[in-house]
Amino acid sequence: KYGAQVQALLKKAAALDIAIICPLHGPVLNENLGYYLDKYNTWSSYAVEDEGVVIAYTSVYGHTKEAVEELAEKLNQRGCPNVVVADLARCDMAEAVADAFRYRKLVLATTTYNATIFPHMQNFIDHLTARNYQSRTVGMIENGAWAPMAAKVMKKMLETSKNLTYTDTTVTVKCALNDASRAQIDALADELCK
Structure with a gap:
């Protein structure tokens, strides 16, 4: 539901060297971060998977x-x-x-x-x-x-x-x-x- 907000955050995060993702809901991610960031981008932009x-x-x-x-x-x-x-x-x-x-x-x-x-x-x-x-x-x-x-x-x-x-x-x-x-x-x- 909050695709626009996630898109804004992803734009800011693109300049960061991300080592770990600690989502509010879900597991802590510390491997394959590019894959997960790509998924977040797809989902938050309502793109077709x-x-x-x-x-x-x-x-x-x-x-x-x-x-x-x-x-x-x-x-x-x-x-x-x-x-x-x-x-x-x-x-x-x-x-x-x-x-x-x-x-x-x-x-x-x-x-x-x-x-x-x-x-x-x-x-x-x-x-x-x-x-x-x-x-x-x-x-x-x-x-x-x-x-x-x-x-x-x-x-x-x-x-x-x-x-x-x-x-x-x-x-x-x-x-x-x-x-x-x-x-x-x-x-x-x-x-x-x-």
Whole structure:
């Protein structure tokens, strides 16, 4: 969250001969300091660590999961590097958040739930925005029987995030996959693999 402050400190520290790093949180570092300083620089500038796509999802009846699995398969078939799938109701939330910051692209997939989104997805997006998530490409898969609005809700939640680029394609599943939503998944896979 404090990227600007860390960047200012790194600029000042660049002129120093650093022998040891004693962070407020974490282990004392006295080896490979260049590696760790480079990591701090990457993290505090919100730069991409690795090319890849994270697909974070919640699924109530399994249909959103099916859409996510189909997208992941298409991304792998197209040779996209590092396709990571996170079921937010079952995975380690901290790991999913770390992956969202690590990779260049993120797909959020969830159901419309009481005119908003499923709570685990809401929690995930709250974690991202609390840490100034930014400078990434975001795609969306929404599911809803009669009024799918998850994509609209998620975009609203991400309004404070800087420099996000949204894919042209948003996949809309009305309960279960059909030919139209499968075609949207194909188009989203093409966009993400550019």
